[in-house]
Amino acid sequence: MAARAGVRAARAALSGRAPGARPPTSRDVASAAGVSQATVSLVLGDKWRGRVSERTAGLVREAAQDLGYRPNLAARSLRLGRTRTALLVVPAMTSEFFAQVYTGAAKVAAEHGFGVVLYPSPEGIGPARDPFDSARTALDGVIASSMAADALASIRGSDLPLVMLDSDPAETGPAAHVNLDIADGVRRLTEHLLGLGHRRFTHIAADVDSWTFVVRARALADALTDVPDAELRTVRAELSVDGGRRAAEAALGSPGPRPSALVCDDDFLAAGACKAAHRLGLRVPDDVSVTGFDGLTLATALEPELTTLTLPAEQVGARGMAALLAVLEGRPAETGDLPVTLAVRGSTAAPRPA
Amino acid sequence: MAARAGVRAARAALSGRAPGARPPTSRDVASAAGVSQATVSLVLGDKWRGRVSERTAGLVREAAQDLGYRPNLAARSLRLGRTRTALLVVPAMTSEFFAQVYTGAAKVAAEHGFGVVLYPSPEGIGPARDPFDSARTALDGVIASSMAADALASIRGSDLPLVMLDSDPAETGPAAHVNLDIADGVRRLTEHLLGLGHRRFTHIAADVDSWTFVVRARALADALTDVPDAELRTVRAELSVDGGRRAAEAALGSPGPRPSALVCDDDFLAAGACKAAHRLGLRVPDDVSVTGFDGLTLATALEPELTTLTLPAEQVGARGMAALLAVLEGRPAETGDLPVTLAVRGSTAAPRPA
DNA sequence: CCTCGGACGTTATACGTAACACTAAGGAGT
DNA sequence: ACTCCTTAGTGTTACGTATAACGTCCGAGG
Numbered sequence: 001m002a003a004r005a006g007v008r009a010a011r012a013a014l015s016g017r018a019p020g021a022r023p024p025t026s027r028d029v030a031s032a033a034g035v036s037q038a039t040v041s042l043v044l045g046d047k048w049r050g051r052v053s054e055r056t057a058g059l060v061r062e063a064a065q066d067l068g069y070r071p072n073l074a075a076r077s078l079r080l081g082r083t084r085t086a087l088l089v090v091p092a093m094t095s096e097f098f099a100q101v102y103t104g105a106a107k108v109a110a111e112h113g114f115g116v117v118l119y120p121s122p123e124g125i126g127p128a129r130d131p132f133d134s135a136r137t138a139l140d141g142v143i144a145s146s147m148a149a150d151a152l153a154s155i156r157g158s159d160l161p162l163v164m165l166d167s168d169p170a171e172t173g174p175a176a177h178v179n180l181d182i183a184d185g186v187r188r189l190t191e192h193l194l195g196l197g198h199r200r201f202t203h204i205a206a207d208v209d210s211w212t213f214v215v216r217a218r219a220l221a222d223a224l225t226d227v228p229d230a231e232l233r234t235v236r237a238e239l240s241v242d243g244g245r246r247a248a249e250a251a252l253g254s255p256g257p258r259p260s261a262l263v264c265d266d267d268f269l270a271a272g273a274c275k276a277a278h279r280l281g282l283r284v285p286d287d288v289s290v291t292g293f294d295g296l297t298l299a300t301a302l303e304p305e306l307t308t309l310t311l312p313a314e315q316v317g318a319r320g321m322a323a324l325l326a327v328l329e330g331r332p333a334e335t336g337d338l339p340v341t342l343a344v345r346g347s348t349a350a351p352r353p354a
Numbered sequence: 355m356a357a358r359a360g361v362r363a364a365r366a367a368l369s370g371r372a373p374g375a376r377p378p379t380s381r382d383v384a385s386a387a388g389v390s391q392a393t394v395s396l397v398l399g400d401k402w403r404g405r406v407s408e409r410t411a412g413l414v415r416e417a418a419q420d421l422g423y424r425p426n427l428a429a430r431s432l433r434l435g436r437t438r439t440a441l442l443v444v445p446a447m448t449s450e451f452f453a454q455v456y457t458g459a460a461k462v463a464a465e466h467g468f469g470v471v472l473y474p475s476p477e478g479i480g481p482a483r484d485p486f487d488s489a490r491t492a493l494d495g496v497i498a499s500s501m502a503a504d505a506l507a508s509i510r511g512s513d514l515p516l517v518m519l520d521s522d523p524a525e526t527g528p529a530a531h532v533n534l535d536i537a538d539g540v541r542r543l544t545e546h547l548l549g550l551g552h553r554r555f556t557h558i559a560a561d562v563d564s565w566t567f568v569v570r571a572r573a574l575a576d577a578l579t580d581v582p583d584a585e586l587r588t589v590r591a592e593l594s595v596d597g598g599r600r601a602a603e604a605a606l607g608s609p610g611p612r613p614s615a616l617v618c619d620d621d622f623l624a625a626g627a628c629k630a631a632h633r634l635g636l637r638v639p640d641d642v643s644v645t646g647f648d649g650l651t652l653a654t655a656l657e658p659e660l661t662t663l664t665l666p667a668e669q670v671g672a673r674g675m676a677a678l679l680a681v682l683e684g685r686p687a688e689t690g691d692l693p694v695t696l697a698v699r700g701s702t703a704a705p706r707p708a
Numbered sequence: 709c710c711t712c713g714g715a716c717g718t719t720a721t722a723c724g725t726a727a728c729a730c731t732a733a734g735g736a737g738t
Numbered sequence: 739a740c741t742c743c744t745t746a747g748t749g750t751t752a753c754g755t756a757t758a759a760c761g762t763c764c765g766a767g768g
Contacts, residue, residue: 072432073437073492074428074429074431074432074437074492075428075432077427077428077431078426078428078429078432083427083428094450094453094454094457095450095453096448096449096450096453099448099449099450099453100448102472103448106472115471116471117469117470117471118456118460138427138428241651241654241655242654268651268655271655271656272655274657275655275657278657297595297622297652298651298652298655300595300596301595301622301625301626301629301652301655301656302625302655302656302657303628303629303632303656303657
């Protein structure tokens with residue numbers, strides 16, 4: 001009660017009105033302009049071509065301006081059955097990568113009067129409530145990044161328009177896919193390492209089965225099949241700096257010839273790999289080359305800077321939102337993979353002759 | 355038109371109903387339970403103690419369950435004048451710190467049926483639209499982090515309930531403040547460095563005038579005033595790895611005795627400082643100690659790991675949201691500064707005797 | 709002179725919810 | 739027998755918007 005009155009008074013002050021007064025409605029604008037509420041709705045909704053005279057339209061717009069009229073979003077949503085809100089499902093918001101994806105999506109959304117809400121990982125938000133469940137009536141569509149299949153189940157079951165980011169294009173169900181040309185990037189990265197003379201590779205692989213990591217692994221293996229003397233091992237690692245460190249220590253410390261290049265599934269793992277090398281008394285890139293993935297700030301914060309594949313995170317989000325908007329309007333979504341960039345930096349160099 | 359039909363069909367499928375059917379409303383539940391819509395509202399709104407019999411309440415709940423009834427949020431908002439949505443204003447979403455703040459706020463919000471939307475920096479979202487402007491009618495309150503004063507102007511002017519994070523407690527206007535005991539943290543950090551024997555300090559300071567950075571500078575100066583032979587210089591730096599590198603190169607390369615400790619305003623600056631030291635052929639921590647601020651993942655990704663002040667980012671967000679909820683309900687918000695943690699790691703050591 | 713169709717608006721209604729005001733029945737108190 | 743209270747609900751309304759369906763005026767064509 002007190003809270004409600006507080007909110008109301010606050011709203012009033014937004015437009016410089018006296019506290020206690022209601023915010024202006026389309027009806028207020030109507031009486032100020034001397035027309036009916038319906039006309040206000042037509043004019044401000046840009047649906048008046050030929051139905052309202054130029055002069056009246058001007059009057060309405062002026063009155064709306066004077067009163068500081070803002071349409072009530074709740075009322076509009078109720079009337080239209082649409083909410084102009086999309087859900088972005090990400091595995092974890094704490095990653096800079098998904099923060100950028102969100103930013104890109106939010107920018108495009110804002111241009112179309114849409115909002116974006118987040119659903120940051122099933123376990124992150126507390127076990128008691130399923131925010132997706134409670135938000136269902138307030139969503140127009142869902143943009144979901146690559147996640148474990150079971151986490152997606154409840155989303156798939158909803159049948160809301162769904163756009164998938166960086167995930168298996170063969171999957172049926174999603175209205176659209178926004179994918180990256182990761183295979184091409186990995187191929188270029190591998191060629192870079194091969195060109196430097198590397199032949200013994202160890203893949204520090206994420207221990208989750210997201211499509212994106214499956215592709216990374218496959219592309220790396222594919223790129224090395226043509227090279228007769230190349231050798232590829234794989235060590236799985238928890239997705240964290242420390243997980244990368246442990247995996248790399250195992251890889252570098254294991255018996256047999258030491259790998260000369262550690263290809264890591266993301267920049268955090270690569271940072272861990274660099275730490276592992278340091279602990280074992282090896283130097284990067286002189287004794288071992290290390291590559292990352294994602295192109296986060298972290299990649300240039302390290303010494304040496306990481307050679308990495310930079311993903312256009314913001315573009316992914318932007319394109320995802322654009323695709324959702326297209327689907328909602330019945331247009332075909334833009335297709336074609338987004339390119340990734342190979343950033344060659346200090347963490348890779350020619351291996352020392354054995 | 356087509357889009358609207360698509361959304362409607364999708365909604366229907368959410369509850370396993372045939373496509374084309376409307377989602378169930380409270381009136382549908384009412385007729386299924388053999389009561390009036392008003393009774394359904396009472397029961398599901400938990401306002402029926404003494405007004406509806408236990409038996410009838412059970413019937414209503416059962417019917418709601420069977421039909422998969424979800425209240426329509428738009429209708430509820432329209433009726434109540436409240437939206438159960440808060441705005442979180444952050445300077446940039448790309449930072450891990452604010453991502454964590456968001457996570458904390460969203461968790462608490464979800465527990466109370468609230469949502470959180472983001473307003474990621476005035477310039478970040480595109481110049482054409484002011485999302486705060488368009489969202490005003492759909493907000494119950496605002497949580498804003500420390501920003502430049504002018505960026506806050508339009509928010510302050512709104513008079514919506516406002517909670518400020520890590521900002522000047524003397525500021526009037528905000529309904530509540532959530533602050534960190536940064537002064538205490540800086541004092542402990544300084545004592546740590548003094549204890550190691552450091553006397554020549556250079557503060558790599560952020561070149562923005564947010565309250566939090568003002569406090570950091572002041573606390574550092576205060577902690578050194580009692581130490582007669584201590585010396586403090588300040589170099590301002592753009593808030594980025596490269597900004598930190600440039601500032602540190604200037605500090606370490608300038609004439610006169612070299613500083614033995616670089617106290618940086620955040621972890622990115624500290625990472626840049628480490629790179630600068632490396633470029634100048636100095637070793638961290640043997641030749642120069644470096645400290646960070648924030649305690650991001652970055653701090654432990656570097657080699658050596660950064661000694662830093664770890665801020666409880668998620669707690670900040672959680673407490674901010676809790677404070678906003680308190681204000682909205684007319685309760686006093688919890689007060690008291692949140693503690694920060696000094697994480698002593700490899701980037702600080704005793705200076706070499708001159 | 710009649711009517712017919714633009715041009716310009718208006719009236720009325722529905723969206724789904726929450727809450728106020730009311731009622732009807734049954735029992736207690738006097 | 740009368741009022742008064744409690745229990746257990748119901749009828750109605752309002753929130754603010756968008757739009758379908760409906761007038762009205764007026765000049766032109768027959």
